[in-house]
Amino acid sequence: MQAEVIFLGQLRHPNLVKLVGYCCEDENRLLVYEYMEHGSLENHLFKQIPAVLPWSTRLNIAVGAAKGLAFLHDAEKPVIYRDFKASNILLDSDYKAKLSDFGLAKDGPEGDDTHVSTRVMGTHGYAAPEYIMTGHLTAKSDVYSFGVVLLEILTGRRAVDKTRPNREQSLVEYARPALRDPLRLARIMDPALDGRYSPAAAREAAAVAYRCLSGSPKNRPDMSAVVDALQPLLAAVDDVPVGPVVLFVAPDVDEEEDEKVKVQRRSRKDEQHRRRSRLRTSPKGSPRKPAAGIACRNEEFWLTVTVSEARHAIFDRLAPATAD
Ligand SMILES: Nc1ncnc2c1ncn2[C@@H]1O[C@H](COP(=O)(O)OP(=O)(O)OP(=O)(O)O)[C@@H](O)[C@H]1O
Numbered sequence: 001m002q003a004e005v006i007f008l009g010q011l012r013h014p015n016l017v018k019l020v021g022y023c024c025e026d027e028n029r030l031l032v033y034e035y036m037e038h039g040s041l042e043n044h045l046f047k048q049i050p051a052v053l054p055w056s057t058r059l060n061i062a063v064g065a066a067k068g069l070a071f072l073h074d075a076e077k078p079v080i081y082r083d084f085k086a087s088n089i090l091l092d093s094d095y096k097a098k099l100s101d102f103g104l105a106k107d108g109p110e111g112d113d114t115h116v117s118t119r120v121m122g123t124h125g126y127a128a129p130e131y132i133m134t135g136h137l138t139a140k141s142d143v144y145s146f147g148v149v150l151l152e153i154l155t156g157r158r159a160v161d162k163t164r165p166n167r168e169q170s171l172v173e174y175a176r177p178a179l180r181d182p183l184r185l186a187r188i189m190d191p192a193l194d195g196r197y198s199p200a201a202a203r204e205a206a207a208v209a210y211r212c213l214s215g216s217p218k219n220r221p222d223m224s225a226v227v228d229a230l231q232p233l234l235a236a237v238d239d240v241p242v243g244p245v246v247l248f249v250a251p252d253v254d255e256e257e258d259e260k261v262k263v264q265r266r267s268r269k270d271e272q273h274r275r276r277s278r279l280r281t282s283p284k285g286s287p288r289k290p291a292a293g294i295a296c297r298n299e300e301f302w303l304t305v306t307v308s309e310a311r312h313a314i315f316d317r318l319a320p321a322t323a324d
């Protein structure tokens, strides 16, 4: 609690949860934080409460959390957070990420010191290997933990999951080798995203995670470099498939034209009926797929498209109307 009050009482940043107040009375301690309406990233990612986190929200959360860590590391008196994990990343009403829980935070090394020596604390699956082995704590330990959370965001898997087969229980061991191979990456991406993510942005984010998870701390980037690498990905939303899009084609008011369409429909129905009868009578026949393209009016079309394709489809249809 002391660490929480000291650090959060002094540090203010849009990506750190605000400590509103605290109270100490005999043995009783109370900390009051700003209320984070959407709870923790952990709940959203793994329990999918209330729904699957969309790709753009995941990226925004990764960037926000990275900014929070970068702020701590670059402060005049640097702070090592030490407990970076999905349950400590809280989400406000706009799904903006804020770091909470500064109970394990430590002042960074001062002067010529390269690290702080501490008793090893933190959470299994997130702590950097050199920190676990030696107790030597640096800002690069946080960078490793960030890499683990980024992996969780990409794959929808927990850092450690004992319910999975042995070789898949440790997320870093399982997923890191796949991060630089686009085909393997596609296979480990969170199935709950249902393919609705930008493959290019996912590859970039995976490359960042790969470097953060380097076994050698000096090969890990600084958090400010991580922010610089992830932030531009927020703009790359054009190649995100948005799932089924329903295009409604409104009916014209031209009655003569309407009559023609009705006649065409009737003849199309007759044709379909004839075709079905043919299929029924021909055991070798197989139903043909409907002709591609957006054909007639007053109908619905269900398409799986990317944002840019949807935009083109919509604007192509709107163009003649707006030109009038
Ligand atoms: N300021 C807050 N606003 C809204 N919900 C919060 C807030 N602080 C914590 N929570 C909720 O309480 C949960 C538990 O937080 P807590 O820090 O006690 O445990 P934890 O992060 O799951 O584990 P650990 O004890 O290792 O930190 C969070 O995951 C979050 O859902």
Ligand SMILES: [Mg+2]
Residues within 6 Å of the ligand: 087, 088, 100, 101
């Ligand atoms: Mg916590």
